[in-house]
Amino acid sequence: DAKTTQPNSMESNEEEPVHLPCNHSTISGTDYIHWYRQLPSQGPEYVIHGLTSNVNNRMASLAIAEDRKSSTLILHRATLRDAAVYYCILRSDRGSTLGRLYFGRGTQLTVWP
């Protein structure tokens, strides 16, 4: 399975933008890039996903490099409620990997007031 690499931790101040990087140099053409976050004592929460083009939704934006070997999750204005572990995940729908969502180590985001 293709792997992702994320920094262990990042910090931000409240109301500032946050850019969370993810490297996935072994990504294949059919792998979707997914982001989930997990707040303390909760299950993971879907944030955003994309294939090739940049994506925006009410929670965040996803910027995907042209060669797709890296991506960045952008939180436009961090709030205290955004403090969580953010997981960058590649999801393949080929053969035996169909339906599998494998979590990497994730990035712990700390937001300071």
Added chain:
Amino acid sequence: DTEVTQTPKHLVMGMTNKKSLKCEQHMGHRAMYWYKQKAKKPPELMFVYSYEKLSINESVPSRFSPECPNSSLLNLHLHALQPEDSALYLCASSQGTGTSYYGYTFGSGTRLTVV
């Protein structure tokens, strides 16, 4: 209803006990999942059900037995567990296992302690 509901939220069981975890969703999702999460670690996939049939078993020990009685309900039956099985057990659902879905929805989990 846009939630996955897991019960109980907390469970303490002895190594000789038999217990079950329950997961329910009413979003019409046809794929359901069980994950196990140890403290400070990412979730690990255990089982995948697609259209009420088990499609993936990630070499999980037989003391964990999943069941999908209908499209809305997923159970995880536990028997003769070990203390190292203590973890947060997460249930998730998605529209399907293909790429046409919009993300997995996770429950808040059952915190299991085996004594």
